[in-house]
Amino acid sequence: xxxxxxxxxxxxxxxxxxxxxxxxxxxxxxxxxxxxxxxxxxxxxxxxxxxxxxxxxxxxxxxxxxxxxxxxxxxxxxxxxxxxxxxxxxxxxxxxxxxxxxxxxxxxxxxxxxxxxxxxxxxxxxxxxxxxxxxxxxxxxxxxxxxxxxxxxxxxxxxxxxxxxxxxxxxxxxxxxxxxxxxxxxxxxxxxxxxxxxxxxxxxxxxxxxxxxxxxxxxxxxxxxxxxxxxxxxxxxxxxxxxxxxxxxxxxxxxxxxxxxxxxxxxxxxxxxxxxxxxxxxxxxxxxxxxxxxxxxxxxxxxxxxxxxxxxxxxxxxxxxxxxxxxxxxxxxxxxxxxxxxxxxxxxxxxxxxxxxxxxxxxxxxxxxxxxxxxxxxxxxxxxxxxxxxxxxxxxxxxxxxxxxxxxxxxxxxxxxxxxxxxxxxxxxxxxxxxxxxxxxxxxxxxxxxxxxxxxxxxxxxxxxxxxxxxxxxxxxxxxxxxxxxxxxxxxxxxxxxxxxxxxxxxxxxxxxxxxxxxxxxxxxxxxxxxxxxxxxxxxxxxxxxxxxxxxxxxxxxxxxxxxxxxxxxxxxxxxxxxxxxxxxxxxxxxxxxxxxxxxxxxxxxxxxxxxxxxxxxxxxxxxxxxxxxxxxxxxxxxxxxxxxxxxxxxxxxxxxxxxx
Amino acid sequence: xxxxxxxxxxxxxxxxxxxxxxxxxxxxxxxxxxxxxxxxxxxxxxxxxxxxxxxxxxxxxxxxxxxxxxxxxxxxxxxxxxxxxxxxxxxxxxxxxxxxxxxxxxxxxxxxxxxxxxxxxxxxxxxxxxxxxxxxxxxxxxxxxxxxxxxxxxxxxxxxxxxxxxxxx
Numbered sequence: 001x002x003x004x005x006x007x008x009x010x011x012x013x014x015x016x017x018x019x020x021x022x023x024x025x026x027x028x029x030x031x032x033x034x035x036x037x038x039x040x041x042x043x044x045x046x047x048x049x050x051x052x053x054x055x056x057x058x059x060x061x062x063x064x065x066x067x068x069x070x071x072x073x074x075x076x077x078x079x080x081x082x083x084x085x086x087x088x089x090x091x092x093x094x095x096x097x098x099x100x101x102x103x104x105x106x107x108x109x110x111x112x113x114x115x116x117x118x119x120x121x122x123x124x125x126x127x128x129x130x131x132x133x134x135x136x137x138x139x140x141x142x143x144x145x146x147x148x149x150x151x152x153x154x155x156x157x158x159x160x161x162x163x164x165x166x167x168x169x170x171x172x173x174x175x176x177x178x179x180x181x182x183x184x185x186x187x188x189x190x191x192x193x194x195x196x197x198x199x200x201x202x203x204x205x206x207x208x209x210x211x212x213x214x215x216x217x218x219x220x221x222x223x224x225x226x227x228x229x230x231x232x233x234x235x236x237x238x239x240x241x242x243x244x245x246x247x248x249x250x251x252x253x254x255x256x257x258x259x260x261x262x263x264x265x266x267x268x269x270x271x272x273x274x275x276x277x278x279x280x281x282x283x284x285x286x287x288x289x290x291x292x293x294x295x296x297x298x299x300x301x302x303x304x305x306x307x308x309x310x311x312x313x314x315x316x317x318x319x320x321x322x323x324x325x326x327x328x329x330x331x332x333x334x335x336x337x338x339x340x341x342x343x344x345x346x347x348x349x350x351x352x353x354x355x356x357x358x359x360x361x362x363x364x365x366x367x368x369x370x371x372x373x374x375x376x377x378x379x380x381x382x383x384x385x386x387x388x389x390x391x392x393x394x395x396x397x398x399x400x401x402x403x404x405x406x407x408x409x410x411x412x413x414x415x416x417x418x419x420x421x422x423x424x425x426x427x428x429x430x431x432x433x434x435x436x437x438x439x440x441x442x443x444x445x446x447x448x449x450x451x452x453x454x455x456x457x458x459x460x461x462x463x464x465x466x467x468x469x470x471x472x473x474x475x476x477x478x479x480x481x482x483x484x485x486x487x488x489x490x491x492x493x494x495x496x497x498x499x500x501x502x503x504x505x506x507x508x509x510x511x512x513x514x515x516x517x518x519x520x521x522x523x524x525x526x527x528x529x530x531x532x533x534x535x536x537x538x539x540x541x542x543x544x545x546x547x548x549x550x551x552x553x554x555x556x557x558x559x560x561x562x563x564x565x566x567x568x569x570x571x572x573x574x575x576x577x578x579x580x581x582x583x584x585x586x587x588x589x590x591x592x593x594x595x596x597x598x599x600x601x602x603x604x605x606x607x608x609x610x611x612x613x614x615x616x617x618x619x620x621x622x623x624x625x626x627x628x629x630x631x632x633x634x635x636x637x638x639x640x641x642x643x644x645x646x647x648x649x650x651x652x653x654x655x656x657x658x659x660x661x
Numbered sequence: 662x663x664x665x666x667x668x669x670x671x672x673x674x675x676x677x678x679x680x681x682x683x684x685x686x687x688x689x690x691x692x693x694x695x696x697x698x699x700x701x702x703x704x705x706x707x708x709x710x711x712x713x714x715x716x717x718x719x720x721x722x723x724x725x726x727x728x729x730x731x732x733x734x735x736x737x738x739x740x741x742x743x744x745x746x747x748x749x750x751x752x753x754x755x756x757x758x759x760x761x762x763x764x765x766x767x768x769x770x771x772x773x774x775x776x777x778x779x780x781x782x783x784x785x786x787x788x789x790x791x792x793x794x795x796x797x798x799x800x801x802x803x804x805x806x807x808x809x810x811x812x813x814x815x816x817x818x819x820x821x822x823x824x825x826x827x828x829x830x
């Protein structure tokens with residue numbers, strides 16, 4: 001018998017002495033439930049030593065009362081009937097532990113979300129239900145057993161997936177704290193979407209001018225290893241001990257020999273639209289350097305269009321070209337993972353929204369960014385695609401792919417400011433241009449944003465409050481937007497040279513692939529789900545895995561960078577401590593009953609189970625205590641600790657009143 | 662008793678309350694190009710519990726469903742307008758022309774009875790001169806009339822024009 005088993009047996013042998021603490025939570029519970037009546041009733045139940053009412057059980061005073069009762073009355077189980085375990089279970093577990101009780105001898109009953117809040121207007125019934133719920137809790141509490149969580153060592157390295165501005169910030173912060181970081185980027189350069197933008201709001205400073213130095217800083221940081229043009233293929237393991245397989249895609253040249261000089265590009269005869277960086281405006285060669293500020297500044301070959309003519313090989317003075325290059329793989333050991341895999345802009349083409357894809361002169365914000373960008377395909381000259389002439393009138397349509405049941409219901413949050421910025425840039429560069437913004441609500445929170453909006457109004461941009469219903473094209477390829485000016489009720493048929501669709505953000509296929517590899521939850525909007533919308537905005541429900549930036553939902557640059565830093569801070573806690581606690585609630589197998597059928601093995605979402613030499617092997621550190629395997633077990637050999645059959649059945653048997661309530 | 666528009670629409674599962682007044686409906690409306698109908702304003706009035714029942718524009722909608730298809734909030738605008746119309750007819754509010762058409766249904770079993778030109782057209786198209794309705798089976802007209810009677814349609818559309826919403830005020 002192990003030490004833990006001995007403790008368990010001692011506790012089980014003891015007569016249960018339960019202390020029940022009924023929380024009023026101010027009027028949250030007290031307003032609907034007669035807590036004193038609940039306490040009086042609970043005090044009459046078997047095994048209950050004491051039952052009291054607290055104004056706020058989670059307050060210092062409430063917790064002190066629990067601790068005192070444990071010591072003075074010799075309680076060996078504690079039940080709190082209050083709010084949600086999601087926020088408060090850790091607090092009460094720590095509280096009973098401080099008083100010398102095993103934290104798993106604590107039982108939580110939620111009489112707020114499950115009772116008072118939903119029965120606000122049925123006070124009598126709410127009180128009755130609360131009594132029944134607590135009675136069930138008492139029955140289960142009597143059967144609780146002590147459990148131990150164990151410490152696992154943590155590999156003091158981090159993996160950051162995605163080297164956009166969020167991932168770069170996370171990598172820099174973790175690196176600066178002295179830990180090694182692998183920064184994996186699927187594209188050929190770090191920098192992400194921000195590298196494509198022209199100016200950034202609300203200061204209108206050049207995007208690459210502020211991003212470039214950060215990219216260089218990442219490259220210089222001795223603790224950061226950039227793995228560009230690489231993808232995460234597999235992730236195994238658990239907090240502190242992740243094993244990661246990374247695929248390095250072939251660039252068809254030796255990255256150490258290439259200097260990014262561009263001689264090969266000059267000689268390459270193949271020219272294709274540059275979709276990856278310039279949104280298909282202008283061309284690139286089959287061998288190309290992503291952009292002038294790329295990090296690493298190295299070329300790569302697009303094999304899908306290369307004609308194997310050998311011109312690049314002849315041109316390269318360093319003999320870097322290697323057309324036989326194959327993909328390679330790295331195996332990494334890391335303790336924590338930060339996901340900053342990013343987003344893509346909403347594509348209005350499949351449904352030809354507002355004529356996009358049908359009419360040449362309807363473009364997206366990102367295309368506009370490349371057009372007005374001084375290092376873009378037109379060297380910053382804004383022209384309309386149909387005739388390459390400067391537009392005399394430009395309209396911006398807000399909420400394309402956002403706030404719309406037909407595409408995405410959420411607000412993408414950055415697009416109002418992006419259009420205000422782009423409209424102002426037009427006014428600065430070409431003051432005679434008529435600029436319209438068609439919007440429903442202008443959303444400009446945060447510092448200097450409303451001032452920015454005010455400046456846009458002052459610059460003479462015309463605002464029409466209405467969402468265009470229809471967009472058509474004239475013979476001259478002008479665009480006519482039919483929109484109701486809802487402030488006057490007039491229908492306006494706006495003839496424009498260029499229409500810019502202010503597209504929102506959506507999750508990407510590559511981000512979704514990583515989400516599935518890591519088994520992070522997905523929210524209804526398609527982005528990755530945080531552990532708590534307010535209290536744990538960059539954590540996931542998986543220990544040691546953090547999400548930041550657009551991976552978690554649409555947001556602007558300052559917010560993304562903040563989340564990058566937040567991810568770094570949250571992740572580094574594990575690295576700095578060098579150890580992590582694993583879940584105490586795990587599955588256990590009764591080997592006498594197990595018939596080694598193996599049905600449980602594929603059920604486990606965390607690969608904690610395996611059959612070894614005809615015997616079931618459980619890696620407890622991997623087990624999250626979800627219980628899926630225990631349900632699948634045909635013989636009942638698997639039992640989920642803390643949710644054992646006798647514990648749950650005790651609760652079930654007490655659903656119905658066996659005495660006067 | 663007249664139901665307030667918000668309550669009526671809520672009971673029919675057609676709430677207008679989530680409308681954000683973007684005007685996509687008005688811009689989409691083919692009728693609004695020729696009439697005084699502003700769909701957005703109908704929606705606005707209804708959700709503010711204003712008396713849309715007396716608004717003649719309620720009857721300018723051709724029920725083409727363009728606004729409902731495009732509404733970014735997925736509001737069932739046309740279905741809602743139909744529900745408001747129903748209520749308004751029950752209040753005794755009906756435009757004279759609509760009342761005439763309803764009278765034709767009661768008399769002839771058809772809102773638009775067939776004429777010689779249409780008969781000719783049907784023949785040209787290789788169809789029977791008369792459609793499979795009371796036109797072909799005059800003996801069924803009595804049954805149609807009976808149905809219109811028992812469902813209360815006759816009483817609803819043919820009784821003296823009066824505004825029940827004004828009654829008792």
